[in-house]
Amino acid sequence: MLKLNVQNEISRLRAVVLGTALSNGPIPKIEDCxxxxxxxxIKAGTYPTEADMIKELDAVDEVFKKYGVKVFRPEVIQDCNQIFARDIAFVIDDILIEANILPHREEEVEAIDYIWNQVAENKRIILPENCHVEGGDVMPWYDHIFIGTYSGNDYSDLITARTNIHAVKAIQDIFPHKKVKSFELRKSNTDPKENALHLDCCFNPLGKGKAIIHKNGFLIEDEYQWLVDFFGKENIFEITKDEMYQMCSNVFSISEDVIISERNFTRLNSWLRKQGFTVEEVPYAEIGKQEGLLRCTTMPLIRD
Incomplete structure (x- = not known):
């Protein structure tokens, strides 16, 4: 059996699910994006190739091997995009919660059934059907759980709105001893520079009390300010709109001192090193073209 444990985003990683780009399928039709x-x-003719994305995921796999992390991969489904392992489930404390993701992505959940079945039954939760949630919006942080959401009246028209207020309430009910703090995110179906697909697309807490944030990703300035005050302005790396678009906040911590980051994030990586982090740089720009990066492709199961 797998004894899960994820209390935060930064404790030493021991086991993780890493997405796969094998049999990723043809370039999708625009209406299916x-x-x-x-x-x-897709319109520009620069959509990533399967071969490039396999290479990028392999580079992350190599970093995990270097640090002795046990890596699980989803079972490969023919012609299915299974890169973003974070969307389909997430762990808080010792509980694995299956996400209710977009209806036509249900196959992706079945691909990790073999992991689900290694978790004790009383430690597995499937949320009620009206609770929409994806793992990119959920961040356990010690006695807090940060959750990105969207509660506008046009929720159902926005394919980019992935986590609703019903899910926030359900997670608060499952973890009554934790402080669940939700953040309204800016959504756009048409402009990637005005769209925070998930909370980790505009915010990421790091070790050493630091955090990365993008102000415009938040709809309500007070909620953005709450995070700045929580971490302290001097500990925050504020990214620009273009850096958010490049997915600069979507790095992944192996431990409090070690961060996997995209090799082109020169401004961020230099700041991280100045703060005393070891930065493991990988090529991930092709995967980034699908509005997800390192945190989106990884789903931690066990941290110390």
Whole structure:
């Protein structure tokens, strides 16, 4: 059996699910896309190839091997995009919660059934059907759980709105001893620079009390300010609109001192090193074209 444990985003990683790009399928039709950035690249003829994305995921796999992390991969489904492992489930404390993701992505959940079945039954939760949630919006942080959401009246028209207020309430009910803090995110079906697909697309807490944030990703300035005050302005790396578009906040912590980051994030990586982090740089720009990066492709199961 797997004894899960994820209390935060930064404790030493021991086991993780890493997405796969094998049999990723043909370039999707525009009407089948889930996000504006993929659409932009399909129109431009720059949508990533399967071979490039396999290489990028392998580079992350190598980093995990270097640090002795046990890596699980989803079972490969023919012609299915299974890159974003974070969307389909997430762990808080010792509980694995299956996400209710976009209806036509249900196959992706079945691909990790073999992991689900290694978790004790009383530690597995499937949320009620009206609770929409994806793992990119959910961040356990010690006695807090940060959740990105969208509660506008046009929720159902926005394919980029992935986590609703019903899910926020359900997670608060499951973890009554934790402080669940939700953040309204800016959504756009058409402009990737005005769209925070998930909370980790505009915010990420790091070790050493630091955090990355993008102000415009938040709809309500007070909620953005709450995070700045929580971490302290001097500990925050504020990214620009273009850096958010490149997915600069979507790095992934292996431990309090070690961060996997995209090799082109020169401004961020230099700041991280100045703060004393070890930065493991990988090529991930092709995967980034689908509006997801390192945190989106990884789903931690066990941290110390």
């Amino acid at each position: 889930y996000d504006p950035k993929s659409i932009e690249h």
